Amino acid sequence: MEHLLDFLSLSDPNVRYVVIGSILLAASSAIVGTFTLLKKKALVGDAVAHSVLPGVCLAFLLSGVKNPLYLIIGAFATGWLSLVLIDYITHKSKIKEDTAIGLILSVFFGIGILMLTVIQKSGNAAQSGLDHFLFGQAASLIGKDLIVFSSIAVILIAAIWLFFKEFALIAFDENFAHSIGFPVRALELVLTTLTVLAVVAGIQAIGVVLMAAMLITPAAAARFWTDKLKVMIWLAAGLGAFSGLVGAYISYVAPAMPTGPWIVMVISIIAVLSFFLAPRKGILFRFFTQRKFQNQMLEENILKLFYQLGETEGSYYQSRSMAEIIARRPFQIARLKKGLKNLYKQGFLKTSAKGWAYTRAGKRKGQRITKLHRLWELYLTEYLRIAPDHVHEDAETIEHIITPELERRLEEKLRFPTLDPHQSEIPYRKL
Amino acid sequence: MDAFWIILAGSLVAIPCGLLGCYLILRKMAMIGDAISHAVLPGIVIAFFVSGSREPVSMLLGAGILGILTTFLIEFFHTKARLQTDAAIGVTFTWLFALGVILISVFAGQVDLDQDCVLYGEIAYVPIDLWITDSGRIMGPRVIYIMGMVFLVVLCFILIGYKELFLTTFDPAFASATGISVALWHYLLMGAVSFTTVGAFESVGAILVVAFLIVPPATAYLLTEDFKKMMLITALLGLVISFCGYYLAVWLDGSIAGAMSVVAGLIFGVVFLLHVVGSRLPAAGRA
Numbered sequence: 001m002e003h004l005l006d007f008l009s010l011s012d013p014n015v016r017y018v019v020i021g022s023i024l025l026a027a028s029s030a031i032v033g034t035f036t037l038l039k040k041k042a043l044v045g046d047a048v049a050h051s052v053l054p055g056v057c058l059a060f061l062l063s064g065v066k067n068p069l070y071l072i073i074g075a076f077a078t079g080w081l082s083l084v085l086i087d088y089i090t091h092k093s094k095i096k097e098d099t100a101i102g103l104i105l106s107v108f109f110g111i112g113i114l115m116l117t118v119i120q121k122s123g124n125a126a127q128s129g130l131d132h133f134l135f136g137q138a139a140s141l142i143g144k145d146l147i148v149f150s151s152i153a154v155i156l157i158a159a160i161w162l163f164f165k166e167f168a169l170i171a172f173d174e175n176f177a178h179s180i181g182f183p184v185r186a187l188e189l190v191l192t193t194l195t196v197l198a199v200v201a202g203i204q205a206i207g208v209v210l211m212a213a214m215l216i217t218p219a220a221a222a223r224f225w226t227d228k229l230k231v232m233i234w235l236a237a238g239l240g241a242f243s244g245l246v247g248a249y250i251s252y253v254a255p256a257m258p259t260g261p262w263i264v265m266v267i268s269i270i271a272v273l274s275f276f277l278a279p280r281k282g283i284l285f286r287f288f289t290q291r292k293f294q295n296q297m298l299e300e301n302i303l304k305l306f307y308q309l310g311e312t313e314g315s316y317y318q319s320r321s322m323a324e325i326i327a328r329r330p331f332q333i334a335r336l337k338k339g340l341k342n343l344y345k346q347g348f349l350k351t352s353a354k355g356w357a358y359t360r361a362g363k364r365k366g367q368r369i370t371k372l373h374r375l376w377e378l379y380l381t382e383y384l385r386i387a388p389d390h391v392h393e394d395a396e397t398i399e400h401i402i403t404p405e406l407e408r409r410l411e412e413k414l415r416f417p418t419l420d421p422h423q424s425e426i427p428y429r430k431l
Numbered sequence: 432m433d434a435f436w437i438i439l440a441g442s443l444v445a446i447p448c449g450l451l452g453c454y455l456i457l458r459k460m461a462m463i464g465d466a467i468s469h470a471v472l473p474g475i476v477i478a479f480f481v482s483g484s485r486e487p488v489s490m491l492l493g494a495g496i497l498g499i500l501t502t503f504l505i506e507f508f509h510t511k512a513r514l515q516t517d518a519a520i521g522v523t524f525t526w527l528f529a530l531g532v533i534l535i536s537v538f539a540g541q542v543d544l545d546q547d548c549v550l551y552g553e554i555a556y557v558p559i560d561l562w563i564t565d566s567g568r569i570m571g572p573r574v575i576y577i578m579g580m581v582f583l584v585v586l587c588f589i590l591i592g593y594k595e596l597f598l599t600t601f602d603p604a605f606a607s608a609t610g611i612s613v614a615l616w617h618y619l620l621m622g623a624v625s626f627t628t629v630g631a632f633e634s635v636g637a638i639l640v641v642a643f644l645i646v647p648p649a650t651a652y653l654l655t656e657d658f659k660k661m662m663l664i665t666a667l668l669g670l671v672i673s674f675c676g677y678y679l680a681v682w683l684d685g686s687i688a689g690a691m692s693v694v695a696g697l698i699f700g701v702v703f704l705l706h707v708v709g710s711r712l713p714a715a716g717r718a
Contacts, residue, residue, distance in 0.1 A: 042517040043462050092707050095456075099649050102461040103699065106642035110692025113639070117686035135532060209469070210532075213525030220518045257536055261529040268526035275512040283511045 003253050015252060017146050018259070022244035025202045026214060026263060028153035030240030031160055032198040033215030034233050035191055037223065038171040042216040043098070044083065047105040048199045049211035051082030053112025056133050057119060066130065068148045072200050079196040082108055109208075136207030136260030145204060152201040159194055167191060168229050206260040213264040214240065221271035224278035243267035297400050298339040303348060303366035304373065305329055306358055316363050319354035367427045373399040374420035375410045381421045382414065388421035433558040434677060436572050440557045441673030441691055443578035444631040447585035448643035449665035451624050453658070456648050457600050462517075463502065466524035467621065468628045468640045470501040472531025475632060480538050491629050498625020499618060501527060557634060574634050581630035588623050596620065597658065635688040642692035647672065650699045653706045668698065
């Protein structure tokens with residue numbers, strides 16, 4: 001607890017640099033990453049991240065000093081070049097984009113590693129710390145770096161704010177943007193440049209290998225909670241900033257722990273939790289809605305079956321055993337038991353020693369489902385001219401979906417018919 | 432003699448990687464190969480920690496499991512959470528890779544693994560790292576045996592499953608119509624990729640494996656339309672890359688694995704330029 005207070009008070013200037021740096025970098029790359037993700041260019045971010053390494057090494061080789069500005073210019077140059085090359089390779093040959101990305105990524109990274117090892121063996125004392133670009137070393141951020149990085153963060157945020165409408169349009173509907181005369185190519189170039197800038201700013205803290213995560217993971221997490229672009233951007237930035245803070249805190253408490261991987265760890269856990277728990281889009285929500293609907297279908301099918309059995313025998317309220325039900329329609333026994341139990345709880349069926357029987361409400365509901373099924377079959381044959389022996393399957397699914405309003409429309413359109421295409425009676429509720 | 436062992440080790444990494452890469456790039460799964468090569472890291476670290484040594488069987492097992500898990504997770508996020516494929520790949524492998532790097536820091540001092548060797552391996556140590564039997568006989572470099580085994584397994588896998596792999600790659604619908612399980616061969620291929628990645632991990636590092644997986648097949652893909660020829664060219668390129676890469680590294684005094692991927696990139700660059708020029712010439716002739 002003491003650690004946490006110490007940490008949050010930011011009284012130590014070194015801690016201050018690291019915390020502010022991590023938060024700024026994580027938040028600004030998350031903002032740019034939102035567009036990267038929406039444009040389905042997540043892996044391009046990965047390629048840029050790996051490709052900045054030779055640029056950093058080259059800048060160092062040429063200048064001989066570890067000036068953050070030179071290194072950033074170098075990184076920017078090769079990061080940009082890699083994107084141009086990926087584009088060129090995919091356009092000029094049959095090589096697919098994913099192959100081109102992997103190819104450029106690994107070759108540029110190989111060049112970077114070769115240069116890095118050559119520099120390390122050259123005996124230049126200033127080179128120590130250059131390898132921090134590989135995995136990131138937020139703890140080594142100093143005041144000078146912070147100024148450079150926060151100016152980049154400000155540029156990124158200002159550019160996104162300025163071109164918000166344009167970027168939103170090319171992210172969602174590029175063709176439309178093109179047709180109303182937007183300079184799509186130029187805008188894409190700006191967006192690409194911003195992506196490269198975000199990567200270049202982030203590598204010092206996160207490292208080239210994991211930088212892609214800082215771009216896309218916060219955005220991927222935010223995507224699950226909202227459909228509004230503005231909310232998504234703020235959320236992604238917030239999640240990014242939070243993971244930056246936690247990552248910096250962990251490496252403050254345990255200095256042996258690498259900051260970058262911990263930031264990625266935190267944001268990834270947030271993302272995976274979002275995939276599972278988010279309302280409407282999450283895996284669990286989807287699973288439960290699906291199950292609810294399956295149960296509803298099962299129950300309605302059972303009620304419909306009771307109606308059909310009653311129809312053939314002329315007695316709707318008779319008790320029926322499970323064997324009798326399965327003889328007519330092969331339900332799975334476990335599912336059938338569950339469905340019958342649920343229907344009993346809802347008051348549609350009652351139970352006795354001889355089996356299960358309709359209540360009044362149950363008969364009313366079974367009758368309605370049967371009616372909908374037959375109305376739909378008739379609609380398909382009358383209006384879509386589908387052969388009567390082809391309409392059953394379709395009606396079997398739609399009968400669970402039709403609303404009372406649609407039901408009324410169908411009745412009116414078909415002028416309250418009495419027989420379906422298979423000459424079964426369409427049952428109306430007696431008024 | 433050192434040069435011979437290193438070039439041999441490089442070739443033994445490059446050839447199986449390239450052969451599997453041919454399938455990957457044709458299945459548009461190049462980036463899944465990239466993802467697996469990153470994501471096996473935690474498996475390697477855990478296996479390393481549990482067995483306490485670089486005992487190859489547990490490492491291959493650990494990484495093999497992680498490789499399959501990666502493919503499964505990507506598939507799961509994509510189908511169940513409807514996350515777009517590129518994001519599913521990106522999120523999954525960075526997460527697992529971060530886990531691996533954190534585990535290395537946690538076990539630091541207990542295991543002889545460092546972050547750099549993850550990135551570009553230690554192929555230069557191949558000739559020193561000898562396999563010495565209990566009776567004290569020197570059997571030659573250990574990595575050669577490991578990679579030799581990986582090479583043979585991958586070769587057998589491709590020879591035995593050639594027809595199935597070929598069909599599921601080029602015509603999955605026809606393959607499943609004739610009773611070949613597309614999913615099974617997908618996972619077998621992914622298993623083989625993870626298996627090779629781990630074998631190669633010690634010599635070229637987890638990330639540069641990608642260069643061997645993608646660059647030679649992509650080069651061969653530009654040169655021929657015949658799949659068998661493509662595999663043959665890929666294998667030959669593997670040899671050339673290992674040979675030239677080694678001497679480039681010696682000349683510059685840098686990372687051998689890095690130099691090998693530079694050579695691979697150079698060869699691709701030349702072939703690509705010829706391809707672009709060549710595809711322009713006949714067009715000009717016709718006009």
